[in-house]
Amino acid sequence: xxxATEETRGDWRVVCVKGRADAEAADALESALRSAVEANAKVxxxxxxxxxxxSAGLRAVLQAARAAQTKDRVFAVCGMSASVKKxxxxxxxxxxxxxxxxxxx
Amino acid sequence: MLEEVVLLxxxxxxxxxxxxxxxxxxxxxVGALFxxxxxxxxxxxxxxxxHIIDRTPTGQPTVDRVLAGMADKPQLTTVRDWIEEIFLRRxxxxxxxxxxxxxxxxxxxxxxxxxxxxxxxxxPLVNDRPQQHVKARLAEAILxxxxxxxxxxxxxxxxxxxxxxxxxLSGTQLSSRRHRIETLSKLETISRKxxxxxxxxxxxxxxxxGKIV
Numbered sequence: 001x002x003x004a005t006e007e008t009r010g011d012w013r014v015v016c017v018k019g020r021a022d023a024e025a026a027d028a029l030e031s032a033l034r035s036a037v038e039a040n041a042k043v044x045x046x047x048x049x050x051x052x053x054x055s056a057g058l059r060a061v062l063q064a065a066r067a068a069q070t071k072d073r074v075f076a077v078c079g080m081s082a083s084v085k086k087x088x089x090x091x092x093x094x095x096x097x098x099x100x101x102x103x104x105x
Numbered sequence: 106m107l108e109e110v111v112l113l114x115x116x117x118x119x120x121x122x123x124x125x126x127x128x129x130x131x132x133x134x135v136g137a138l139f140x141x142x143x144x145x146x147x148x149x150x151x152x153x154x155x156h157i158i159d160r161t162p163t164g165q166p167t168v169d170r171v172l173a174g175m176a177d178k179p180q181l182t183t184v185r186d187w188i189e190e191i192f193l194r195r196x197x198x199x200x201x202x203x204x205x206x207x208x209x210x211x212x213x214x215x216x217x218x219x220x221x222x223x224x225x226x227x228x229p230l231v232n233d234r235p236q237q238h239v240k241a242r243l244a245e246a247i248l249x250x251x252x253x254x255x256x257x258x259x260x261x262x263x264x265x266x267x268x269x270x271x272x273x274l275s276g277t278q279l280s281s282r283r284h285r286i287e288t289l290s291k292l293e294t295i296s297r298k299x300x301x302x303x304x305x306x307x308x309x310x311x312x313x314x315g316k317i318v
Contacts, residue, residue, distance in 0.1 A: 022149055023146060023149035023156075023158045024158070052151075053151075054149045054150065054151045054156075055143065055149060055150045055151065055293060055294050055295075056143070056146075056149045058292075059255045062252060062255070062258075062292070063252075063254070063255060065252055066251070066252035066253075066254070069251060069252055070251075086152070087151065087152055090152050090294075090297070091291065091292050091293075091294075092288055092291040092292060093292065095288045096252060096288065096292070
């Protein structure tokens with residue numbers, strides 16, 4: 001079960017993601033991140049309440065980042081828990097995405 | 106994915122297959138099959154384990170046979186276990202992909218004799234567009250810094266493991282983009298586990314050679 005809510009902080013649109021980002025939630029996650037990217041110049045995915053991310057979830061984040069890159073928007077992932085960060089680190093996603101320890105705003 | 110990789114292995118001039126009978130390539134083809142299952146939303150993975158999320162058939166016989174086999178063995182849970190399991194009973198993944206490409210009118214099958222006795226099989230391209238499309242996607246994924254589509258990330262890793270990138274890009278291009286290829290090849294759990302399996306195979310081979318010498 002995953003939940004995504006949005007809020008504005010400074011000039012960033014923050015998508016707060018909570019729960020599990022697995023195959024069941026991947027479409028909803030990608031859609032939430034993409035729609036924020038469509039409408040905002042700077043988007044941060046706040047993963048501080050994300051408990052788990054699978055390969056399908058990582059693909060969703062990566063494809064949202066791709067959409068941001070195509071539209072020349074700023075996209076960052078932030079606030080990951082140790083277990084989620086481990087998955088990102090193993091995948092080497094820090095070489096492809098902008099990742100912050102804390103929210104950039 | 107499996108069909109795209111096998112299509113890439115067909116020499117566009119002669120119709121012969123490039124080095125796809127090696128064990129390392131066999132592992133990579135198993136990886137391609139798992140990517141087909143992931144793209145069809147039948148399985149999901151995390152850093153170690155694999156989960157079946159939907160058992161309904163896709164309509165692709167090879168993929169469905171493997172999916173049904175996985176559903177029958179719930180005791181196997183890790184990606185690595187499943188790569189080894191499918192590798193051991195992999196049947197002829199390459200032959201099935203070739204059969205499908207022939208049925209789609211992309212390849213044709215020719216059987217000739219060399220020196221009157223040795224059977225030689227070739228698979229000349231009937232329609233070269235699909236192969237050109239696969240090559241163009243690979244070139245774009247590797248030569249640019251843009252984030253590729255999921256399917257193209259998977260394709261780069263499998264083509265690399267099969268040793269097929271040299272048929273798409275020059276040696277200079279490959280060496281200048283080595284870091285990019287390695288980054289893309291590491292993104293997916295399935296790719297990393299296939300790489301581990303191939304590395305294990307290479308280590309065993311080196312050990313065997315060492316014993317003989």
